Amino acid sequence: MAILYTLHPTNPQKRTIEEVRDALRNGAVMLYPTDTVYAIGCDLNVKSAVERVRQIKQLSNDKPLTFLCSSLSNVASYATVSDPAYRIMKSLIPGPYTFLLPATKLVPRLVMAPKRKTTGIRVPDHAICQELLTALGNPIISTSAHLVGDEEMAPVPHQPEYTSAAELFDRLDKLVDVIIDSELELGYQVSTVLDLTDNEPAIARKGLGWEAAAAWIPDA
Secondary structure, eight states, X not given: OOEEEEOOSSSOOHHHHHHHHHHHHTTOOEEEOOSSSOEEEOBTTXXXXXXXXXXXXXXXXXXXXXEEOSSHHHHHHHBOOOHHHHHHHHHHOSSSEEEEEEBOTTSOTTTSBTTTTEEEEEOOOOHHHHHHHHHHOSOEEOEESOOSSOOTTOSSXXXXXXXXXXXXXXXXXXXXXXXXXXXXXXXXXXXXXXEOSSSSOEEEEOOBTHHHHHTTSTTO
16 A cells, blocks of 8 residues: 655645655655646656556556656756757746657656657646655656556547546555645646657647647647
8 A cells, every 4th residue: 555645735844755755766656746637656767666657557668758857957957958949948837838858868768759769858836746856856757647548648638537636546556655645636637748859849739838838839
């Protein structure tokens, strides 16, 4: 059974954050809230944990995994960010956006899209996520808590198969090691995905905040 931690949504308790951080460093997989939906995640640099996330989500190794970074400067360590991409990202983050970018060598192969060598990165506008990222010092895998198929980059977001936090926690209790409860209502809208891998940016999926992103995309 997973260990359940309750964290304040805007002022998370430091001691609890540190306990979760230590668990992640030791290979734990967690269920946690983001500024979009609840996500399954782990330390980006713990291979065994990333493999478990793939198993839980039933994702093959050719499907990329999104991960969270703390800031735009942190993103630049894990992705090649062109000047046009930088301007777009700076205007939108932190927020509910996933940016598809060319990956650097710091991104594990198990995470990126192997053929394109691209990766999906988010900078969340969420206190718990940001505190965990700061405490851990590494990016955190962020794949939504749907259990069947790969909806991460799908053009149309899937409907969730749970209707309450209690149901979601019960569903994943035996699959993850840590569950974080922010005691807020569940979010159901996924992030907007922006493809910034080419010279012409594009919206790959409309989600939260897509209208603001569209202002930067021709013909969006």
